[in-house]
Amino acid sequence: MKLVADKVGYKYYRKNKKVLFELKETVLKPEEGKLTEIVGHSGSGKSTLLNICAGLLTPDTGHLLVGDKDLYSLSDEERSRFRNAHIGIIPQGQSVLKHLTVTENILLPISMYREDTPTNLLNELIENLGLKKLENEKAGGLSGGEMRRVAIARALIGKPEIILADEPTGDLDADNRKLVLTALKNIAGEGKTVLMVTHDREAEEYADKILKMDGGILI
Numbered sequence: 001m002k003l004v005a006d007k008v009g010y011k012y013y014r015k016n017k018k019v020l021f022e023l024k025e026t027v028l029k030p031e032e033g034k035l036t037e038i039v040g041h042s043g044s045g046k047s048t049l050l051n052i053c054a055g056l057l058t059p060d061t062g063h064l065l066v067g068d069k070d071l072y073s074l075s076d077e078e079r080s081r082f083r084n085a086h087i088g089i090i091p092q093g094q095s096v097l098k099h100l101t102v103t104e105n106i107l108l109p110i111s112m113y114r115e116d117t118p119t120n121l122l123n124e125l126i127e128n129l130g131l132k133k134l135e136n137e138k139a140g141g142l143s144g145g146e147m148r149r150v151a152i153a154r155a156l157i158g159k160p161e162i163i164l165a166d167e168p169t170g171d172l173d174a175d176n177r178k179l180v181l182t183a184l185k186n187i188a189g190e191g192k193t194v195l196m197v198t199h200d201r202e203a204e205e206y207a208d209k210i211l212k213m214d215g216g217i218l219i
């Protein structure tokens, strides 16, 4: 499924209407079957752009096209359902729910709108991401790398065609960085559209395409 950000722009304002930060009008067309990375310093606007692509932040200008849908022309309810069906999001930082088990965390997106548990896919993800021994553990006891792998499984359980990852290797050790980047590369290899933003320069060797964000401008 195609994701096209067509001249999306966004401004954060201070209370006195002064502009704090501006994401300049951006065109972005990550390809299907490729791992596209946006690199840039902290504060350059990477998360802002990714959140617009995720359907989580309504841009001031432009359109976000996913397949044949203009995401921000949908109602909130329609957009949530559409996102749940087609877009998997790996958020910045630790996003797992600590009082739930690994399996319960992974199944969260499914439990929102769908009733049947995809047992085969669940087991496959748990296996591939090295979570087998932890599947019934509470997520609160996991290491940072394990939590990130749970977040990846959670992003994939709904079989989304588009995966968006915000600093997925941030705060991970070398082994886990490699594991996470390999997983994202493999997902792209399955034909999905994978877009990640990062300031981890080592992640660049896994990318099929690298774009640079600087001061709210994508180069």
Ligand SMILES: Nc1ncnc2c1ncn2[C@@H]1O[C@H](COP(=O)(O)OP(=O)(O)O)[C@@H](O)[C@H]1O
Residues within 6 Å of the ligand: 012, 013, 020, 021, 040, 041, 042, 043, 044, 045, 046, 047, 048, 049
């Ligand atoms: N909710 C917000 N309100 C005001 N300013 C924000 C908000 N979110 C982010 N910013 C500012 O916008 C700029 C870009 O942020 P962000 O997109 O998170 O950058 P990055 O992900 O590259 O670190 C930063 O200067 C940040 O402080």
Ligand SMILES: [Mg+2]
Residues within 6 Å of the ligand: 046, 047, 048, 092, 166, 167
């Ligand atoms: Mg960020």
